[in-house]
Amino acid sequence: MDLAERIHAFAAAEGLARRDPDADSATPATPGDLATSMAFQRRLFDAGLAWFDGPVAFGGAGLDPATADALRGVLYEYELPDQSYFTVSRRIVAPTILAHGSPEQQQRWMRALWRGDALACQLFSEPEAGSDLASLRCTAVRDGDEWVVNGQKVWSSWAHLSDVGELLARTGAPADRHRAITAFLIEMDRPGITVRPIRQINGDSHFNEVFFDDVRIPDSARLGAVDQGWTVAMSTLTSERTAMGSRDKTYLSRPYRRLRALAPEPGDAERELLAEAWIREQLAGVTADRVAAGAVSPSIGKLALVDDLGFYGRAAARLLGPDMVADAGAPGFGTWSDFLLSSPAQRIAGGTDQIQRGIVAERVLGLPRDTRH
The missing domain is CATH 2.40.110.10 (Butyryl-CoA Dehydrogenase, subunit A, domain 2)
Known part of the structure; x- marks a missing residue:
């Protein structure tokens, strides 16, 4: 049984439901139950399905990035307990420990962070x-x-x-x-x-x-x-920006389909919004792949992400109108409101937009450094 088949077998044993690609709800910003998420993560790790591209010595599968990304795609076909708790642990701090930590630090924290024993x-x-x-x-x-x-x-x-x-x-x-x-x-x-x-x-x-x-x-x-902490910090921030611009980010999945569900009979204005949503979703995937391949700076992926999040929130508000804030709990409305209020924080995470633009200007475009600092 290959790993993809093992993922499907694990999901069946766990009773995980398939994600509905036409669901009209945005990813909730309010976190789910931590104990449930941590217990699930331990079972996933013990089954060898948590860290596809991690070192075997620390419980990873040791696969190349492309294969690991494909397998994560299979895993994310299912509704998983809230994974947001682990983003900082697994995608930001753990890579830094792996790159800069002592053998003792790596032994103590790598497995614990990926298994969900520690945050x-x-x-x-x-x-x-x-x-x-x-x-x-x-x-x-x-x-x-x-x-x-x-x-x-x-x-x-x-x-x-x-x-x-x-x-x-x-x-x-x-x-x-x-x-x-x-x-x-x-x-x-x-x-x-x-x-x-x-x-x-x-x-x-x-x-x-x-x-x-x-x-x-x-x-x-x-x-x-x-x-020498600045070198360590830059490694951490690069991991954070890369994670924010990756295909498997959890801020909002399938944005076009989710927005499309809010407008069953779109007029001209709505169709224009939905067309832009579709284009942005395609470009986001291409950008994420280029960042993962090292073809473009993670700062570019991060800037693209926060711009997309702002657009999707504004688009949802246009499509929902007063229902954005006045719903009675119908699927999608409350979570879209939550999304709209939460997404601006991503402009700060990993360095503000201004910092990212400075990095792109100096390190990508080769423009002169800002001499004001």
């Missing part, structure tokens, strides 16, 4: 260091074989549920900017860490503020060399 968060942005990450103020001061961390982070997805966080902290003079930053893997239950969820416009609270007050961590928690 990870990103501890990068700060109240005054969002787009300009090199100006961060959170400090880590060495004290023998330990580091003492003080400061604040914000917009950390799932930090209130996470077991470990990838932390960027200043270990040198602020004037040295990115040359004086070190990365760490910090356990989130250490004394001195306070996590406060942030209530968002859609009522969800997966973003968090995180405070560090004399938090002691061992030097073995350091991720990479001292003062």
Whole structure:
């Protein structure tokens, strides 16, 4: 039995329903039950169906990216328990640990993150260091074989549920900017860490503020060399941007069909909207494939994604009219409203639109650097 057949057999044993390609509901931004998702992820991992392109040593199948992507497509033919909890763990933090972590860190966290035994968060942005990450103020001061961390982070997805966080902290003079930053893997239950969820416009609270007050961590928690955290951070952000622009992103699947279901008898204006939705969906797939193949910058994929999300939300609002906000729970309406309110956050994740445009301008188009910083 090949892996595709094993996926279908696993889905049958789990009683997973096939995705309805004509469903008129957007992917809910409000997360599902965490315990259900984690239990499912453990069964999926133990069946050898969770990490198709991961190293065999850590429980992956060791397949090439194209084969892995095809198999993920087979898996996503089914309605799965909420996978959003694992995006930061598997697609952002885990690749960084694999690239920069010590053998001990890899052994401790890789299998745990992919199996769903642990969750990870990103501890990068700060109240005054969002787009300009090199100006961060959170400090880590060495004290023998330990580091003492003080400061604040914000917009950390799932930090209130996470077991470990990838932390960027200043270990040198602020004037040295990115040359004086070190990365760490910090356990989130250490004394001195306070996590406060942030209530968002859609009522969800997966973003968090995180405070560090004399938090002691061992030097073995350091991720990479001292003062070399910028290299680690760039690796993480590249993974994040790549994940956001990939074919298997969970923000919204089959947007054209979902929007088409909202307009059974479209007029000229509606047909124009739907035509653009179809074109954007085709281009998104092509762009995702080019990003995965290394043909274009992940920043281009990320910029395309957030522009598409904004369009789909506005299109749904045009097609639904007052039902967007005044529904009584009919399928699709509430989730489209949730989607419209949630999607703007993706303009910040992985670096703001302005940062992405700067990267494309300088590194892709070869334009002069911005000398204002």
